[in-house]
Every structure is written in structure tokens, then in C-alpha cells.
Amino acid sequence: MADEGDFDDSATLLEQVNQALENATPLRIQGSNSKAFLGRTTAGEILDTRSHRGIVSYDPTELVITARCGTPLAELREVLAAARQMLPCEPPSFGDATVGGMIACGLSGPRRPWSGSVRDFVLGTRVISGHGKLLRFGGEVMKNVAGYDLSRLMAGSYGCLGVITEVSLKVLPVPRQCLSISLEMDSERALLLLAQWGQQPLPISAACHDGERLHLRLEGGEGSVAAAHERVGGERLDASYWSDLNEQRLAFFDEDQPLWRLSLPNNTPRLSLPGRQLIDWGGAQRWLKSDAQAAFIRQVVGEVGGHVSCFSHGLSDTPFEPLAPALLRYHRSLKQQLDPRGIFNPGRLYAEL
């Protein structure tokens, strides 16, 4: 008998999609719904992906894991940790996230600037298309340039282009040594130091400034971590800081004001905006707790080449940065081609898609 933690339910999902295609019923693709606060509210029948779950294959020496979309992210992490491996992009769980939702939203954790994003670790996917077919793209090998890169396109597409039923991900060994430290300094100095350190082969794998202190994670071999610690100094910090940051459990995130995510060129100086800021990703991602108007925040961030998304649900009808008209036109064209009946999470990303 099939274990419910390991069950191929793709036929049911395919059947549901084909029903929806036949009746032109929009679908709300949903795993654990842990990221419901992200994006626009979409109407539609729920397509629950959690029944299709389980690790399909994992061979640590190949550095590849393949899992079904409904597999809890926590389970994936445990299986990897048992072999002393990890998903380096550190996607957050926000409770009980599934692998499918992790790919669809494409959120990455503190290691992202050094390791790459969720999409960077995607090697292959199985996808139910807007033509009602279960298709396979990419594969389980590190290098594969046959055809268009549908798999990486799926990452971060918020389910608007198809149902991701399975994904193969590149994984890496856990570094031998990991040390977290914290140093007191203001954010100007932190950004300056990070820009300098970024040009040197230092084993930094996370860097966050909370307004008063710079928090750093050093990862690598024993020698490089010890040498970097000696050079940088600082007090030891508990490693749980990074998961608290990643899962938005730090006190900073508790405040009542709306939460905005600013994505910026990494050496952007401190931005002057009302509210409080938390600098992550060595400067490339900043969290803002602010009552300021979306248009104002977008203007300030846009001027330095960044973009803004709103992480507080229902606050804005355009939680993601609006696209330039030409780009939007090609987004619509792509959506129209891949989801001609418009059944996959319509409007979740943008009203027009």
C-alpha cells in the first residue's frame, strides 16, 4: 500500500486541470497556502497539490534531489540534512511550505547573493500545461541546454504558467564549518565594509544589518572561517538568527506597519524612507516597515535601479512592481500562449495576467 507521505497523485491533478479547461474554471493552485499573503487575491477553485507528494529520487553523490510538488519543504530539508547536504538558496518555510509553492514563489533566504536563488538550483520540472498535458522539461543533470529553459521560467511565476508537479534540484554539501558573528556599527559603515569584503575571497554566506549591528555568517573550511573571524572580529551569534530572519520571526517583523521588500543593486547606499529598515543579502534586499505610500517607496527605489513588492496582504492591488508597458505586453503574450484559457492563478501576479 502506498504510504501517504509518498504518493503519485499526478493523474488526479491532471484530471482536475482538464476539467477546469473544459469548464473554463479558474484554478487557485495551492499547497499549504503558507504564502497566501503574497500577490493579489485570486478567485477560483482550489487545486490542492498536497496529495502529490514524496521524494522521487535522491542520490547524494549526484547532488540532485527530485521531489513531488506536495512534499513539505521541511521533509526535503530533513532528507538532505541526513546526508549532510542542503538546498543552498535557503527558501523559507513560513510554517509548512511545500516544494511546489517554494518553486512557484521563488523566495530565497540569506545565502542567496552568494549561492544563487531558487531558480538557480532548478534542474528540471514536470508541469501540467494549459493544454492539459503533463510535460517534462530539463532533467536531473547539471548541464542541459536542449530547448527553452521552461523549468527556470516556472520558478517565481506564481503558478500563472502551469502546475508544477515535480522538480529536480541541485543540492550541495553542508560546509564543514559555520560561524555566525555580530558587530556593532551603523548601516553606512556596514554597507561600505560589505562592498569591500565582496571584492575579496572571504567566506561570507549571510550579511544582515538591523539598524544597530551587522550580523555575518562565515561558512567554508576550518581554515578560511577561522582566518576570516580573526580578521573581522565580532561577538559570536547564535545560528538560529538566520532562520529567524528568513522566517520573518525577528522582532522587526512584528511591528504593525506594512512590510515592503526592496530589491536593489547590492551597493546601493542607505535609502532615506520613512519607517524602519532591515538590510539583508549584503545590501541587495532590504525590508521596510513603513506607512509611506506605495508610489513614493517605488519612486525612491526605482531611482536607484531597484524594485518593490508589498508583503502585507490586501494593502495594494499591485503588490508587485508594475511592469513597463512593452514588457507587460510580452508577459501577456506568453501567458496567452502557455495558458490560453487563463485558468492558472489568474491575476495573482498582475491583474492583466
Add this chain to the structure above:
Amino acid sequence: MNILYDERVDGALPDVDKNALLQALRTRVPELEILHQQEELKPYECDGLSAYRTTPLLVVLPRHLDEVQGVLRVCHERRVPVVARGAGTGLSGGALPLDKGVLLVMARFNNILHIDPAARIARVQPGVRNLAISQAAAPFGLYYAPDPSSQIACSIGGNVAENAGGVHCLKYGLTVHNVLKVDILTVEGEHLSLGSHALDSPGFDLLALFTGSEGLLGVITEVTVKLLPKPQTARVLLAAFDSVEKAGRAVGDIIAAGIIPGGLEMMDNLAIRAAEDFIHAGYPVDAEAILLCELDGVEADVADDCERVRQVLQQAGAIELRQAKDEAERVRFWAGRKNAFPAVGRLSPDYYCMDGTIPRRELPGVLHAIAELSDEYGLRVANVFHAGDGNMHPLILFDANQPGELDRAEALGGKILELCVKVGGSITGEHGVGREKINQMCAQFNSDELTLFHAIKAAFDPGGLLNPGKNIPTLHRCAEFGALHVHAGQLPFPELERF
């Protein structure tokens, strides 16, 4: 087998009045350099896959973006196919011209626009050579990581179009992992920016989609790449084995020990002997296989890792183990590998380089099957392998002057690629599909998957004018070709059990 564009199965191309087109281009894009006489067109008739040649209708060599835009607009209005080309070093015929199409050469866009060491990015024009970026970044202690073997000549625009790889991919990624932003012109000449100088950008990940799209979705006009700090040190170990199986297993053992080498390369006996004969790298010519393992990073870590890898290799049954004692020896160890292709080229008038990828565990079985195919087709095959990431480059030796040998080499190559697909790999790891592997695409993807690829193409180029015939085969071609071949790993009569 002829892989030149065949309108019967690749789709009819619009007939173009060459003189009228020339006239229109001269009027609308007055400063544009246009080549139109037979002897001027000749040098552009092929890319790095020189066995296949087609003289383009016209060659245009723009110097300014508005000229590229002008060319695209004129061609779009008149329904003229456009094939974009960078340095023309590609190995899959991705820039093979069309006799009914314009060849758009982007090589003159060769300026490095800006290097920003604090942001660790370089903004460059598409014709800038791969190596030139690292050279320009070197004064800041930075470099651009992807290093295809053609890096001295290949251009970054072509690297993005092909999602180029190299020997350091396992640790440092492919082109797609090292590019932040690409500016393109659509088939209609409309400008789009994909990606941004931040680490992500709103909307669909069109940057990922365009990387490796082989010039079918747009023309690249500018690229922003990530730069990395140069590793402090690099050391290389050479291990010899008396069987390829043992060498293959040793690769898995290194990874299992938690070590990701900067480069991990394998060569079989024929390749070893060819390289030694040519370069005198000091390779053990009696070994059935050698592994070259490069460890890079911070001095202290590299020393530790070297010791660990030594132990792993010894336990894996290495019959000989050497560590390059200085930089000169390191360079010599690598010189043998880096010159493996020309070295093998000395053994035979011609060779044909394949580019399949496989899950690493399948290596012994695949090498065994390649040896059997080699006997069956009566052609020698030397194997060079990016062992770390499962990308193999079997080199098929043949003599094009012997009637039928090129055909046999192609047929053997096709079999090898289908074998890669069958064991869960891919027909191309880094060279691209281009024109070369257009038929093997029918083995890797079924008609529904190909239909979705065509849908993507239609979203950006509904008229099919950008690089037609490359990358994605028509269903018509697959219907004709697929009947003769193992499809998607399924043998004929899949209901029969086989042992």
C-alpha cells in the same frame, strides 16, 4: 544526413527579393555596412561547426543600436528571416546562415561599457569576448566565472544565447547563473530589459528563458554579468586508474566526501595518449583513465581539501597520484586537457565532438556502450569528460574524404546522444542544439513538449523570423525522423520485458 535547412520539413521560408531588400536597407539604414557579393559573403557561411555551410543572402555589420533596430524593422516588414551571430565559434551550427535570410553580425559591439568593482558587475556589449571581461576585471581582483574553452574568441552575446558552460560549472554555474541583466531587441525592433542590476526583477523570469534560447526569441544588445573575487589559490591533482569504472566511482566518492572541486575532468586512454603525444603534459599513457581535480579557494581550505581528495583517490584505487608542485606544473596538467580536442585531431583527418550529459552514476555503462557502438560503426572514439557535472565530449574520429565516413560519424554521434537521453541525460550540455542536434530533439522531447516550445516562440516571434530551423524541430521533422529512432528512451514494443 544533411542538416541544412530543408523547407519541406522545417517550414517554408518567404522568398526574398535580394535587390529590393538591399535597396530598402540602404535607404532606411544609410550608414549600415552591408556585404552582398558572393566573395564577401563566403567567410560567413558557417560557424564553429564548419562541416555545414550556407551562404547567407546578405551580411550586415551594424555599429550602432539604431542600425540593429533598423535592420530588424526592415526585415520584419518584409518578412525576411534574421540569423544573429557573435564571434561564430559555436559548435552546434546555431549561427549557420540561411540562403533566404540576413546574417546579423553583432561582433562590432565590442565595448566594455562599465566595470563596477563595488557592485561586482560588468556591463558590456554583446560582441565583447568572454576572456576580455575577466581581463578587464583583473585589476580589481575580480573575474567572470564561466569559461567555455573558446573563451579567448567567443563573445558574451553568444554565451548568453547558448547558455555556455566550461570546466568550472559544477562549482560556479553556467552562463544563466552569472548574468544579471540582458537587453534585447525583439523581432519588431522593440527594446526590452530582462533582469536588473538587483538580484531579481518583477514578473516572469524572462532572463532565464532567453538565456540559451539560441537567438530565436530576440537579439541581445547588452549584457550585465556578475563578477566574482578571484580565488586565492588553485591546486590540481592528477590520478591515474586502470579502469574507467574506478575513475568514475572516484568522482562520486569525492562529492560524497563533501568536496566540490573547481574543476573535475576525466580522459580515457585514447584521449590521454593523444594529449601526451601532443603536449607532453606528463600524463601516464598506460592508464585507462585519468582524473584531473582542481581545488580552489582560500589557501588553508585548499590545503585541507587536497589532503582529503588524496585519501579518497587512494581508497578509490588510483594507481598513481600526483599533485602539481608549482604553477608551471599545474598549467601543464591542464594544458593536456585543454588541448585534448586538437590533440585528438592529430590522430585523424577529422573528428566530430559530441556534447551529451548523463547522471554520473551511468558513466561506466555509457562508456561501455560507446565502445560497442565504436566497434559497430568502425570508427574510433576518444572520451573527454567534464566528470564533475556529467557532461561528456566523445570525439568521433573519421575521414571526411572517405566516402560515407561523415555519414557514419553522424549516425554514431546520434546513437550516442540517444543513449544519453535513455539513461536520463540530455543531448546537449553546453554546445546547444543549433542545427546539429535538431533531429535528436525529437528523442528528448515528445510532441506535446515541442508544442509548448513552439508556443513560447509564438509569444515573442509569431512570424518565426528569428533564426528559423534552429533549437526546436517542427513536428513535421520529428514525424519523419522520429519513426527511425528510439523515442524518449522508449524502445520499440515497450510492452515487452527486456533484461
